[in-house]
Amino acid sequence: MASSTISRQVQELRQRQLRQWPLVRDNYAALEQAQLRELWLGDSLVVLQHNPERRRSAAARVDAAALAARPCFLCREHQPAEQETVEWGSGRYKIQVNPYPIFPVHLTVSASAHTPQSLADPGRITDMLALAHDLPDCVVFYNGPQCGASAPDHFHFQAGSMAMLPLCAEVADDLAWPDECRLEGNEEGFIAFSQRFGRFLFFIKTATTVQAQLYFARLQLAMMLATGQAGEPMQNLLCWIHGGDCCLAVFPRRKHRPACYGEGEGQLLLSPASTEMGGLWAVASDRDYGLLDAQRIQALYDELCVDAAAAVAIIDNYFKTKQLNNG
Numbered sequence: 001m002a003s004s005t006i007s008r009q010v011q012e013l014r015q016r017q018l019r020q021w022p023l024v025r026d027n028y029a030a031l032e033q034a035q036l037r038e039l040w041l042g043d044s045l046v047v048l049q050h051n052p053e054r055r056r057s058a059a060a061r062v063d064a065a066a067l068a069a070r071p072c073f074l075c076r077e078h079q080p081a082e083q084e085t086v087e088w089g090s091g092r093y094k095i096q097v098n099p100y101p102i103f104p105v106h107l108t109v110s111a112s113a114h115t116p117q118s119l120a121d122p123g124r125i126t127d128m129l130a131l132a133h134d135l136p137d138c139v140v141f142y143n144g145p146q147c148g149a150s151a152p153d154h155f156h157f158q159a160g161s162m163a164m165l166p167l168c169a170e171v172a173d174d175l176a177w178p179d180e181c182r183l184e185g186n187e188e189g190f191i192a193f194s195q196r197f198g199r200f201l202f203f204i205k206t207a208t209t210v211q212a213q214l215y216f217a218r219l220q221l222a223m224m225l226a227t228g229q230a231g232e233p234m235q236n237l238l239c240w241i242h243g244g245d246c247c248l249a250v251f252p253r254r255k256h257r258p259a260c261y262g263e264g265e266g267q268l269l270l271s272p273a274s275t276e277m278g279g280l281w282a283v284a285s286d287r288d289y290g291l292l293d294a295q296r297i298q299a300l301y302d303e304l305c306v307d308a309a310a311a312v313a314i315i316d317n318y319f320k321t322k323q324l325n326n327g
């Protein structure tokens with residue numbers, strides 16, 4: 001379906017839900033009043049958003065026992081009667097309004113079937129890129145099953161207003177990616193790495209979906225080889241369209257929640273995931289919102305993202321993977 005058609009359907013869905021579902025109306029109205037504070041990590045912007053409704057997400061239990069004991073909130077039969085959906089991807093996904101927003105437009109795009117959060121099927125990345133094309137004002141994000149996915153047992157992307165994520169504009173400038181950072185590329189696009197935004201990331205920017213898929217597949221293999229573990233590496237992904245190019249930012253993680261996670265003295269109720277990697281931190285607690293500063297945010301990125309040795313291991317493995325593919 002043409003992207004303008006999906007965009008319009010989603011806009012209408014959002015308007016309907018705002019009119020008919022008091023929880024959505026109240027939470028989006030509250031978001032408009034949310035306090036924001038800007039911090040700088042070098043020349044990279046981080047925005048703190050005071051958002052008490054995100055407590056349920058930050059405090060959610062996502063261990064196997066908790067998952068088994070709760071009805072899956074992405075399965076249609078357990079959703080509130082007011083929740084409406086728009087079908088996407090030939091019926092394989094349902095787009096719905098997230099009732100606990102961080103963004104003025106905040107969507108959950110869940111698989112129509114109850115199937116685990118995993119990118120093992122390469123079709124998922126193809127879907128992510130297609131979704132970004134269909135929602136051109138949004139950034140589409142994916143949280144790995146151990147890195148912030150609130151329903152690791154039910155596959156889902158989310159999408160939110162692109163203008164709210166500072167990193168999208170910061171990385172889109174090609175000057176941010178000098179040759180020495182590039183893993184490979186050609187006239188169509190490139191894959192590169194960087195630590196200059198205060199957190200380590202890989203960035204793919206290409207004119208074609210096929211090239212984005214190829215680079216991403218090599219990167220996933222390199223990340224798996226670097227951890228030495230089977231299965232999906234810990235990661236958060238952001239995907240959007242800039243000037244017609246596919247942009248895909250991949251943040252390899254070593255930890256989901258920080259050591260200071262909690263609500264006690266000296267603790268912070270933070271469960272950083274894709275949006276925090278993108279530079280927007282939704283902070284549920286008043287006290288945490290007052291305490292956080294650039295130094296603390298930098299320490300959190302340092303603790304949660306891969307360190308220099310792990311980054312080098314991934315880069316080395318990327319070159320090996322590339323050679324194997326070419327040889």
Ligand SMILES: [Zn+2]
Binds near residue numbers: 115
């Ligand atoms: Zn489900």
